[in-house]
Amino acid sequence: MIKILVSDPISEVGLKSLLDAEDIQVDIKTDLNSQELKSIIGEYQGLLVRSQTKVTKEIIEAGKHLLVIGRAGVGVDNIDIKAATEHGIAVINAPDGNTISACEHTLAMLLSMSRWIPQAHNDLTQKQWNRKKYVGVELNNKVLGIIGLGRIGLEVAKRAKAFNMILIGYDPFTTEEQAQKNGIQLKSLEEVLRQADFLTVHTPLTKETKYMIDDKQFSLMKKGIRIVNCARGGIIREEALIKALNEGIVEAATIDVFEKEPPLDSPLLDHPKVITTPHLGASTKEAQLNVAIDVAKEVYHYLAGVPYKNAINMPSLPSDILNHLKPYIPLAEKLGTFISSVIMGGIQKVEIIYSGDIIEEEIDYLTRNILKGILRQHMGITEVNDVNADVMAKRRNIEVVEIRSNKTHGFTNLITVKLTTNIEEKSISGTLLNGYGPRFVNFNGSTIDVIPEGHLIITEHIDKPGIIGKFGTLLGNAGINIGTMQVGRNKVGGTAIGIFGVDKEVEDHILDELIKVENVSNTYYVEL
Numbered sequence: 235m236i237k238i239l240v241s242d243p244i245s246e247v248g249l250k251s252l253l254d255a256e257d258i259q260v261d262i263k264t265d266l267n268s269q270e271l272k273s274i275i276g277e278y279q280g281l282l283v284r285s286q287t288k289v290t291k292e293i294i295e296a297g298k299h300l301l302v303i304g305r306a307g308v309g310v311d312n313i314d315i316k317a318a319t320e321h322g323i324a325v326i327n328a329p330d331g332n333t334i335s336a337c338e339h340t341l342a343m344l345l346s347m348s349r350w351i352p353q354a355h356n357d358l359t360q361k362q363w364n365r366k367k368y369v370g371v372e373l374n375n376k377v378l379g380i381i382g383l384g385r386i387g388l389e390v391a392k393r394a395k396a397f398n399m400i401l402i403g404y405d406p407f408t409t410e411e412q413a414q415k416n417g418i419q420l421k422s423l424e425e426v427l428r429q430a431d432f433l434t435v436h437t438p439l440t441k442e443t444k445y446m447i448d449d450k451q452f453s454l455m456k457k458g459i460r461i462v463n464c465a466r467g468g469i470i471r472e473e474a475l476i477k478a479l480n481e482g483i484v485e486a487a488t489i490d491v492f493e494k495e496p497p498l499d500s501p502l503l504d505h506p507k508v509i510t511t512p513h514l515g516a517s518t519k520e521a522q523l524n525v526a527i528d529v530a531k532e533v534y535h536y537l538a539g540v541p542y543k544n545a546i547n548m549p550s551l552p553s554d555i556l557n558h559l560k561p562y563i564p565l566a567e568k569l570g571t572f573i574s575s576v577i578m579g580g581i582q583k584v585e586i587i588y589s590g591d592i593i594e595e596e597i598d599y600l601t602r603n604i605l606k607g608i609l610r611q612h613m614g615i616t617e618v619n620d621v622n623a624d625v626m627a628k629r630r631n632i633e634v635v636e637i638r639s640n641k642t643h644g645f646t647n648l649i650t651v652k653l654t655t656n657i658e659e660k661s662i663s664g665t666l667l668n669g670y671g672p673r674f675v676n677f678n679g680s681t682i683d684v685i686p687e688g689h690l691i692i693t694e695h696i697d698k699p700g701i702i703g704k705f706g707t708l709l710g711n712a713g714i715n716i717g718t719m720q721v722g723r724n725k726v727g728g729t730a731i732g733i734f735g736v737d738k739e740v741e742d743h744i745l746d747e748l749i750k751v752e753n754v755s756n757t758y759y760v761e762l
């Protein structure tokens with residue numbers, strides 16, 4: 235009997251397919267604290283959540299029998315995907331079912347904010363008839379800036395058009411043509427910030443989007459801008475928002491999502507110009523039914539070994555082919571992650587050369603994993619999975635070339651990924667050493683031998699005496715221990731690379747210090 239735990243409130247009608255399945259037992263326990271969850275999760279093969287349950291590494295490690303985590307909704311920032319992947323647990327979401335509800339909530343927030351409706355209502359409940367205090371503004375002819383033109387952003391655009399708003403947007407992963415088709419002028423982030431009368435954000439929370447609206451961005455905005463966040467807390471830095479409200483840059487803000495939830499000690503809750511809701515974007519009967527049906531179906535399919543489509547982190551191939559390919563999959567994704575982390579510019583072409591015994595395999599599937607690694611660096615993990623990675627690359631006009639070659643360079647199998655951007659071209663090669671796992675063996679023509687895991691600092695520098703020593707001193711002073719080190723060069727005194735495996739996360743300011751060392755041209759940090 236398969237046991238599934240539902241730890242957040244999810245529509246039971248929507249879960250019917252799981253509840254009715256004879257071989258599945260579903261336990262619904264929606265008031266567990268993290269300790270209680272940790273103590274019982276070991277009994278379950280499946281866990282179904284919304285945004286409330288924090289599925290941390292600790293919970294995942296305690297889930298000794300977990301096979302799948304289902305997220306009845308879009309955002310998976312409450313789930314430690316890396317830990318789930320390491321433990322072979324599929325994370326599956328339901329990204330389509332709550333789009334309209336989140337979009338309508340955004341519109342509700344926009345309208346409430348433009349006319350101060352909650353504030354006026356509150357005054358009236360106190361028997362105060364304040365007609366002069368609450369003079370609003372029209373949406374008509376105002377510029378709406380939309381950051382993130384995905385499912386929700388585009389639905390918001392459609393409805394805002396009906397209010398005769400002028401639509402501008404920023405999304406580095408969409409095309410001008412696609413934006414125009416939806417009546418949106420695609421602009422740079424800075425242009426959107428400078429021109430918007432109203433601003434709404436609809437991106438996932440990723441390394442790139444965390445605090446993408448901070449003090450500097452507020453300083454670019456038109457005085458009197460009105461702001462909505464129904465996406466994720468942390469895209470807008472709350473402290474900076476409060477400051478901008480107090481300085482009069484921001485006239486009003488409506489916030490559904492918070493950096494910490496519940497945000498009971500947040501000053502946003504008491505600010506007279508802020509309207510808040512407790513993460514209600516997806517809280518409609520329709521959305522909850524939709525996401526529950528979708529996630530139940532997907533999780534059931536996953537457990538039954540039949541095809542499913544919304545896996546965030548796991549392959550969806552028949553098990554016999556999958557077993558064959560399994561050892562190559564982490565290598566493929568890591569090659570993609572690595573190369574896209576150490577290159578500058580917009581990606582134009584990905585060339586993948588397979589050689590050795592690997593050419594007999596379903597390389598198309600490995601290509602998708604390489605593309606997934608590349609694209610996830612830019613688009614966030616909810617957007618790209620191994621099922622859709624090639625479609626996403628095509629959509630972004632990235633040319634993908636697969637080559638089967640008989641040049642093995644002495645390895646039994648070898649995968650080389652060459653990435654071309656509008657600025658430069660770089661390559662990385664990796665192999666699977668029988669019994670020893672993946673290795674990176676060549677970077678930009680220099681031979682290396684790197685175990686692709688953990689925290690890696692990569693440097694590009696001139697091959698001169700003393701540079702490596704300076705790196706060591708700088709890292710040592712920052713309390714960062716170097717565990718492994720590889721240096722390579724094209725010729726004596728020529729261009730050289732360094733790959734340092736370090737024992738902890740490296741902050742940006744350390745990379746800034748390293749690049750100041752004489753004869754160093756670039757530094758990068760990758761977590762694999």
Ligand SMILES: NC(=O)C1=CN([C@@H]2O[C@H](COP(=O)(O)OP(=O)(O)OC[C@H]3O[C@@H](n4cnc5c(N)ncnc54)[C@H](O)[C@@H]3O)[C@@H](O)[C@H]2O)C=CC1
Nearest residue numbers: 309336382383384385386405407436437438464465515516
């Ligand atoms: N408040 C709530 O209850 C709900 C919140 N959400 C949240 O709304 C957000 C959007 O959801 P969807 O539209 O379904 O996702 P989506 O994946 O369809 O769209 C996200 C868009 O953001 C873009 N993007 C990624 N990085 C970016 C960057 N650095 N700058 C600008 N754009 C970037 C992507 O290209 C994509 O077009 C997610 O954070 C999701 O978790 C979703 C549903 C309900």
Ligand SMILES: O=C(O)C(=O)COP(=O)(O)O
Nearest residue numbers: 284285286307308309516
């Ligand atoms: O789907 C999402 O990303 C949401 O934010 C909805 O969250 P919820 O399921 O209402 O906790």
